[in-house]
Every structure is written in structure tokens, then in C-alpha cells.
Amino acid sequence: MLDLAFSVRDLARTRFALSPLWEVVASVRVLKHPAEHSLYRPWSDEAGRRLAASGLDWGLLADLIPQPPLAIPVFIAPPPTTPVADLGLELAVLRSTPPDRVRSGLSGQRAPRSERIERLRSDPRRGLAELADVVEAYWDIALAPYWPRMRSLLEGDVLHRARLFAEYGAQQLLNDLGPGVTWDADTLYVGHHYARGSRQLGGRGLLLVPSVFVWPRVFSVITANWQPTLRYPPRGVATLWERRSSLPQALASVIGRSRARLLAELDMPASTSDLARRTAITAGGVSQHLAALRAAGLVEAHRSGRYVFYARTEAAEVLLTAADARCGEVKVPRSD
Structure with a gap:
């Protein structure tokens, strides 16, 4: 269990944002192990075929998104600084990541390892440029055709939660993020597989990012260099794959x-x-x-x-x- 303690300032700075770059990361996790994510099979079957037909080498991107208990390095898809869902802006941030932050993100016991990752670590500027190009090509093939539907669902979720806040306040908003997330006594309790303990938000607030490809889990960012972030599944995510x-x-x-x-x-x-x-x-x-x-x-x-x-x-x-x-x-x- 991860406990996030809020102050009044944290509540005032809590906000929503969409992140196309994070959807790339989360979708790769699904595409690498489609049998474990049956909800997404209509998408993963089609996207997998198109990626194979394209000949795109997305091995570096796949290596950077490992299975638990290894961790996804935060610098690959950092919390967005604006509410605008703009992949180009997020890729510009990725390309400009300081080399020491890249090396730090690829260190530690839970960091992924591969020959491709080692090349990224030894030459971050060149490796980040390559990674950004791969992400852009992957997006065009695997996600761009679906983005209008995805964005409509994500924005609808944000509007729903904005109405909850307007009608019932922050408590109802934060209590409605999923079955593993509860609010009590100025603390948000997040059922988390690997992150545990108590964290003070420190006046930075909480960034809430609805994400199509995280269901049924929530993902968090609680490291010092970024705004604390919770990525959660939006309402009605299964309807993306329904047919009239x-x-x-x-x-x-x-x-x-x-x-x-x-x-x-x-x-x-x-x-x-x-x-x-x-x-x-x-x-x-x-x-x-x-x-x-x-x-x-x-x-x-x-x-x-x-x-x-x-x-x-x-x-x-x-x-x-x-x-x-x-x-x-x-x-x-x-x-x-």
C-alpha cells in the first residue's frame, strides 16, 4: 500500500493531464504480453500485425518497458507539464533529458538491462534521439489511428471527475479513481504492487493522468525530480473495443x-x-x-x-x- 499525504496546498495544486507518450509506454507493455491483457486483444492483434508489416525496429522501446518487478524508467515518459495532449511536445522533452538523468534512471536493482539500453546509457544524447524517432514511428503505426477514440474517452473521464469535484468536493473525486484507491483523513491510499510506505506530497500536488492501457492497475511516479503522479484507468475503457x-x-x-x-x-x-x-x-x-x-x-x-x-x-x-x-x-x- 502506498500512502500519499495531502496538505491544503497539495489539494489546491492537484490537476489532470493527458499523455500520449505514456500511452505509448503502457501500450508496449500490453503488446509485449497480449495473452495477459485480454481486454486489449482487438487492439493488440491489429497493431501487432501492422508493426510487423512495417518492419519498424522498436527493440529499444520494448527493452525499456520490462515486466515487474523491474521498473520503467521515469524519463521515458515523464509527467506532462501542461494539460495539452501533445506528443510532439513530450518528445521534445524526452530528447532534451539531461544525460545524468538518463544514467540515473538506468541504474539500480530494478532498472532494465540489455545491449540496446547499455548503448543508450553510454551515449544518452544519441540514444534519446533514436528512442524519440522510434516512439514517433510506433505512434503513427500502432496508436494514431485509435487516438481520436482514446482521447474522447480520456477527456470524458476528466469531465466526469470535474463534475464530481464540483458537486461533492475533492474527497469524492479522489475516492472514485478505482477500487484500489481510497481517500481518508487527508491521505490517499493506493493499492500498489511494488511501491509501499508513506509519502508527503510536499506542496507539489498530485497529477492525475487517465490512461487507456493501464487497466486494471494504477501506476505512480513518486520520485523527487517530478511532480507526484497517479496514472489510473478511465471509466468505460472496455467500450473502446465494442462494436455497433x-x-x-x-x-x-x-x-x-x-x-x-x-x-x-x-x-x-x-x-x-x-x-x-x-x-x-x-x-x-x-x-x-x-x-x-x-x-x-x-x-x-x-x-x-x-x-x-x-x-x-x-x-x-x-x-x-x-x-x-x-x-x-x-x-x-x-x-x-
């Missing part, structure tokens, strides 16, 4: 049945041929509809090797969510 069971009729009446059907099918990124097979629309027809949806800002294309995959944008997520709420549409888990 029927055509969103309200949306179909506005943009047409074929285009509404294609948007509904894009719960997971798909190619033109995949969509043609699922919908019985000709490949040429699918291409025409996707071009129109792309021009309207409702889908975007992501290239992976020789293939192009299409994914919904945030604007499309908003439209489909509104249509679901209006029609009370039933959803079922993915089965394919």
Missing part, C-alpha cells in the same frame, strides 16, 4: 446509409478492401465514400507499409456518440 450492432439511423438520414455504415464499421481502423468485404459495397464505392468523408473531416488515412488504413476522427466520434444517445442504440462486444 446496427446502423446509426439518425446519422444515416443526414449523411446517407452507406457513409453512416462505413463510419460505424470504423470502430477499428480498416482498409478499403476490409470495408468492402464487411459492407458488401464495391471497393470503388467504398473509396468514393471515404474520399467524401475524408473531405468532411470525418475520417483520416494512416499508411502502414504498403497498406492504407482509415480511422474515424474526433468529429466522427462526436457524431456517432450523439446518434447513439438519440436512438438508444444497443452495442455488443466485437467478435471478429
Whole structure:
């Protein structure tokens, strides 16, 4: 159990932020051992295939994210300093990490070890540049197509907790972060596998980062160089991999049945041929509809090797969510 003691100043400085870079780190942990994370199999199966097809060498990134009880070095994905979810900004921070901080993060009994990591440790500036490039390429292949849905879920969680704070205060907000997290007598008790003992936040507050890929655990940062941070699973994370069971009729009446059907099918990124097979629309027809949806800002294309995959944008997520709420549409888990 990890006990985090709050002062009034700590409560005043507690805040939320999103971190695309941390999602990269947490998703690698899932992708390395997919059998242990069945909730994410729809994503890990697809992302694993695309990474393999791309030929990307992401070995350094994988080595830096070990299995417990080894620890993930904090400098790989430090707590974000702004609430803006900006991978480019986070990668700039990663590239500028001081060499002594890199070496310190790769020292100790729980630090990961490999030949690649040793090269990073011996030449941090070159190694960090390589790592940042790998992270950026991994993001484009494995996470960028899913980010609109992920971001919508994460921002919705932050809004939910902001309402809890407005209606019931900080106690209810902090008591609602998960079954292993409880608030009592100015202390937040975190059920943690490896971090134990009591910590004073020291007036720095607590950074709360909802994260898609941490379920069912919470991850913490309690080292001296960074703001104390708790990464927790957002509400409804399993819905990211659900599939709509029927055509969103309200949306179909506005943009047409074929285009509404294609948007509904894009719960997971798909190619033109995949969509043609699922919908019985000709490949040429699918291409025409996707071009129109792309021009309207409702889908975007992501290239992976020789293939192009299409994914919904945030604007499309908003439209489909509104249509679901209006029609009370039933959803079922993915089965394919």
C-alpha cells in the first residue's frame, strides 16, 4: 500500500493531464504480453500485425518497458507539464533529458538491462534521439489511428471527475479513481504492487493522468525530480473495443446509409478492401465514400507499409456518440 499525504496546498495544486507518450509506454507493455491483457486483444492483434508489416525496429522501446518487478524508467515518459495532449511536445522533452538523468534512471536493482539500453546509457544524447524517432514511428503505426477514440474517452473521464469535484468536493473525486484507491483523513491510499510506505506530497500536488492501457492497475511516479503522479484507468475503457450492432439511423438520414455504415464499421481502423468485404459495397464505392468523408473531416488515412488504413476522427466520434444517445442504440462486444 502506498500512502500519499495531502496538505491544503497539495489539494489546491492537484490537476489532470493527458499523455500520449505514456500511452505509448503502457501500450508496449500490453503488446509485449497480449495473452495477459485480454481486454486489449482487438487492439493488440491489429497493431501487432501492422508493426510487423512495417518492419519498424522498436527493440529499444520494448527493452525499456520490462515486466515487474523491474521498473520503467521515469524519463521515458515523464509527467506532462501542461494539460495539452501533445506528443510532439513530450518528445521534445524526452530528447532534451539531461544525460545524468538518463544514467540515473538506468541504474539500480530494478532498472532494465540489455545491449540496446547499455548503448543508450553510454551515449544518452544519441540514444534519446533514436528512442524519440522510434516512439514517433510506433505512434503513427500502432496508436494514431485509435487516438481520436482514446482521447474522447480520456477527456470524458476528466469531465466526469470535474463534475464530481464540483458537486461533492475533492474527497469524492479522489475516492472514485478505482477500487484500489481510497481517500481518508487527508491521505490517499493506493493499492500498489511494488511501491509501499508513506509519502508527503510536499506542496507539489498530485497529477492525475487517465490512461487507456493501464487497466486494471494504477501506476505512480513518486520520485523527487517530478511532480507526484497517479496514472489510473478511465471509466468505460472496455467500450473502446465494442462494436455497433446496427446502423446509426439518425446519422444515416443526414449523411446517407452507406457513409453512416462505413463510419460505424470504423470502430477499428480498416482498409478499403476490409470495408468492402464487411459492407458488401464495391471497393470503388467504398473509396468514393471515404474520399467524401475524408473531405468532411470525418475520417483520416494512416499508411502502414504498403497498406492504407482509415480511422474515424474526433468529429466522427462526436457524431456517432450523439446518434447513439438519440436512438438508444444497443452495442455488443466485437467478435471478429
